[in-house]
Amino acid sequence: MKAVVYRGPRNIKVEEVPEPRVSGKKVLVNFKAGGICGTDMHFYRGDWRWMKRGRIIGHDACGVRADTGERVVMMPLVYCGKCYYCLRGLSTYCKRGKFLGLTRDGFFSEKTALSPVNLIPVPDSVSDDEAATVEPVALALRVLNALNPDVGDWATIIGQGAIGLLMTQVARLKGCRVIAVDLEDYRLQLAEKYGAEFCINAGREDVVKRVREITKRGSDVVVEAAGTTRTVEQTPFMVRKAGKVALVGESKGYLNLEDADEAVFFTMYISPVEYPLAVKLIAEKTLDVKGLVTHRFRLVDFERALRTVDDPAEKALKVIITE
Ligand SMILES: [Zn+2]
Numbered sequence: 001m002k003a004v005v006y007r008g009p010r011n012i013k014v015e016e017v018p019e020p021r022v023s024g025k026k027v028l029v030n031f032k033a034g035g036i037c038g039t040d041m042h043f044y045r046g047d048w049r050w051m052k053r054g055r056i057i058g059h060d061a062c063g064v065r066a067d068t069g070e071r072v073v074m075m076p077l078v079y080c081g082k083c084y085y086c087l088r089g090l091s092t093y094c095k096r097g098k099f100l101g102l103t104r105d106g107f108f109s110e111k112t113a114l115s116p117v118n119l120i121p122v123p124d125s126v127s128d129d130e131a132a133t134v135e136p137v138a139l140a141l142r143v144l145n146a147l148n149p150d151v152g153d154w155a156t157i158i159g160q161g162a163i164g165l166l167m168t169q170v171a172r173l174k175g176c177r178v179i180a181v182d183l184e185d186y187r188l189q190l191a192e193k194y195g196a197e198f199c200i201n202a203g204r205e206d207v208v209k210r211v212r213e214i215t216k217r218g219s220d221v222v223v224e225a226a227g228t229t230r231t232v233e234q235t236p237f238m239v240r241k242a243g244k245v246a247l248v249g250e251s252k253g254y255l256n257l258e259d260a261d262e263a264v265f266f267t268m269y270i271s272p273v274e275y276p277l278a279v280k281l282i283a284e285k286t287l288d289v290k291g292l293v294t295h296r297f298r299l300v301d302f303e304r305a306l307r308t309v310d311d312p313a314e315k316a317l318k319v320i321i322t323e
């Protein structure tokens with residue numbers, strides 16, 4: 001079967017690989033559609049070099065169960081359910097945990113073998129493209145729940161890629177006033193459509209100064225979803241005293257806390273907990289992921305898809321890979 005294999009930075013290829021073995025309680029899932037994530041691009045660009053060569057990538061996808069014919073979202077975290085972290089509902093940090101597509105083979109493959117606990121049924125009202133874009137929704141829900149803003153709080157969302165635009169949508173659902181930051185006007189226009197009250201183009205304006213002008217006291221909550229060291233380093237100066245900062249896109253950078261006010265900083269990844277709710281909110285049209293899809297490629301054209309995401313002129317947001 002065909003699968004997308006990581007061979008090193010700028011070297012991710014569609015290769016012929018053996019089909020997965022279906023052992024124990026696992027079931028085979030036939031690939032339908034998947035989404036390329038910012039994480040995949042960090043590996044493609046060589047920002048993060050710890051991925052094992054030979055690994056099948058992809059951690060956001062849907063498919064069809066070979067045993068029941070049911071359409072499912074594939075959830076990429078494998079956890080034991082019994083360790084210190086799992087028993088506290090923190091399965092993301094499971095001692096025996098694996099992240100499919102990062103520390104184990106992932107979903108950009110014609111077939112994947114998974115435990116039923118990793119398969120979330122998809123209602124008919126959710127398209128394959130939408131079911132291929134669940135991970136950023138689950139992440140946005142988890143991050144905004146952790147930030148726990150009050151109604152009317154200022155939420156500054158740095159980076160309006162697919163994840164940032166979903167953070168903007170969820171922050172609005174939480175009753176926040178949203179300040180959206182990006183370098184690209186087309187992304188800021190979408191942020192405005194999704195309810196951002198202020199849009200700052202960081203290429204033309206001093207973001208920290210603007211955020212402090214708008215909010216007077218600093219932003220109550222800040223999400224770094226741009227994935228750059230520079231934006232990580234700006235966060236202490238945007239947040240208000242005792243506010244909260246979630247580092248989601250990147251966590252490298254020097255946080256100059258000496259010159260900043262007291263605040264809470266945390267990093268955050270996905271957890272299995274939010275996946276079913278993410279599917280439900282997409283099905284009910286409470287959250288929009290369809291509007292984020294800009295390109296579609298077949299699995300065999302994966303290398304072209306990567307070059308498209310990497311080319312700013314393509315204005316890619318969510319790039320969908322189909323069977
Ligand atoms: Zn991802």
Ligand SMILES: [Zn+2]
Nearest residue numbers: 080083086094
């Ligand atoms: Zn565990």
